[in-house]
Amino acid sequence: MAGDWSRRGGRRRQVSRRRAFIGCAEVGKKEAVAKSFAMAYGDDGHNLREVLATFKSCLDEKSEILMDPYLAGWKGLVRFLNTMGTIFTFVSKDAVAKIQIMEEFRSGPHKESYRTLQSMVSYEMANNLVDMKKNTERPVSGCRTILRLHRALLWLQLFLEGLRTGGTDCRTSVVCTDSYNASLANYHPWIIRKATTIAFCTLPNREAFFENMKVGSNEEAVEMLGEALPHIKKLYDITQELYSRHKLLDLP
Numbered sequence: 277m278a279g280d281w282s283r284r285g286g287r288r289r290q291v292s293r294r295r296a297f298i299g300c301a302e303v304g305k306k307e308a309v310a311k312s313f314a315m316a317y318g319d320d321g322h323n324l325r326e327v328l329a330t331f332k333s334c335l336d337e338k339s340e341i342l343m344d345p346y347l348a349g350w351k352g353l354v355r356f357l358n359t360m361g362t363i364f365t366f367v368s369k370d371a372v373a374k375i376q377i378m379e380e381f382r383s384g385p386h387k388e389s390y391r392t393l394q395s396m397v398s399y400e401m402a403n404n405l406v407d408m409k410k411n412t413e414r415p416v417s418g419c420r421t422i423l424r425l426h427r428a429l430l431w432l433q434l435f436l437e438g439l440r441t442g443g444t445d446c447r448t449s450v451v452c453t454d455s456y457n458a459s460l461a462n463y464h465p466w467i468i469r470k471a472t473t474i475a476f477c478t479l480p481n482r483e484a485f486f487e488n489m490k491v492g493s494n495e496e497a498v499e500m501l502g503e504a505l506p507h508i509k510k511l512y513d514i515t516q517e518l519y520s521r522h523k524l525l526d527l528p
């Protein structure tokens with residue numbers, strides 16, 4: 277019996293050591309994931325000028341939209357969003373989840389089919405990978421995921437234009453809310469709309485917002501937005517036409 281206990285005790289110790297090892301491995305994995313998240317999405321002084329320039333580099337010689345710089349632009353915007361306070365964490369997490377879905381496609385077995393938004397649409401439509409109606413068993417498609425970011429790109433365009441043209445007394449929260457109501461709000465349920473508009477109330481005034489952008493004076497910030505906006509609009513218009521042509525604008 278004693279022998280059994282010692283054996284059993286030894287086995288129990290072995291099991292607990294293994295569990296501990298798995299536990300440590302899990303903790304280590306969680307820490308590694310947290311570290312890589314911070315590196316990818318942590319605040320690095322924003323470099324918003326570079327972020328907005330990334331969107332400019334999305335178009336290739338055939339006016340197709342390159343996926344990698346498109347996702348890099350969104351990652352840069354999320355890094356900036358993460359400096360706006362934890363109240364925006366629910367937004368940031370959703371955007372990160374969508375970026376990561378697309379990065380998995382871009383590193384998967386069909387990665388070349390996801391080199392551009394155009395090649396993605398062609399590939400997923402040709403292989404019947406896009407859910408045209410709700411509640412089917414297919415995994416989330418790239419088309420659906422990019423559509424959500426595409427709709428957010430309209431919000432971004434309206435928001436930046438409102439910041440650029442608003443006077444010194446314009447309120448960031450009002451510009452943000454108006455831009456949201458004219459774009460993303462049309463696709464969100466009440467609870468998301470409520471949470472989002474409450475979060476907007478915490479935004480600082482235009483002066484402080486520009487200061488947090490860390491791109492120099494107000495005039496330099498306005499100039500930077502003026503340079504970036506035509507490229508963002510072009511990306512939006514090309515994607516809108518692509519999705520409209522394939523009847524993908526209402527993917528569930």
Ligand SMILES: CCCCCCCC/C=C\CCCCCCCC(=O)N[C@@H](COP(=O)(O)O)[C@H](O)/C=C/CCCCCCCCCCCCC
Nearest residue numbers: 324353354356357360366367370371424425428431468472
């Ligand atoms: C010079 C730059 C200054 C401006 C920087 C702005 C930074 C914005 C950074 C990222 C934008 C977030 C993109 C949000 C994508 C949301 C996609 C979406 O609609 N998701 C919903 C639908 O997805 P499914 O459920 O169908 O998979 C999802 O249900 C909603 C998630 C959370 C709410 C999203 C609200 C987005 C509000 C717009 C961004 C507000 C940040 C403003 C801070 C200045």
